[in-house]
Amino acid sequence: MNMDTKNVVLWVVITILALAVIYVVFFKGGLTGNASAGALDTTGWTDNEKMNYEMHGTIPARAGSGGASTGSSGGMVGGC
Numbered sequence: 001m002n003m004d005t006k007n008v009v010l011w012v013v014i015t016i017l018a019l020a021v022i023y024v025v026f027f028k029g030g031l032t033g034n035a036s037a038g039a040l041d042t043t044g045w046t047d048n049e050k051m052n053y054e055m056h057g058t059i060p061a062r063a064g065s066g067g068a069s070t071g072s073s074g075g076m077v078g079g080c
Helices: 003-027 047-056
Strands: none
Touching: none
């Protein structure tokens, strides 16, 4: 392959990837503005509980299992 063919192939691949990213972001719900669709209801939580949830992913025990499944990680994201 000469240099011109490599450049054409490279730009075709870059264009396809860019179009795929645009499709996923805008048409598959990446930036639809519906960020709170799966969020927990934090009304009634203390500031400390909110901070722990935002920074560490810990869900207070009194919040129950009302929106997120904690799995075997004890209510923390990543199981730390």
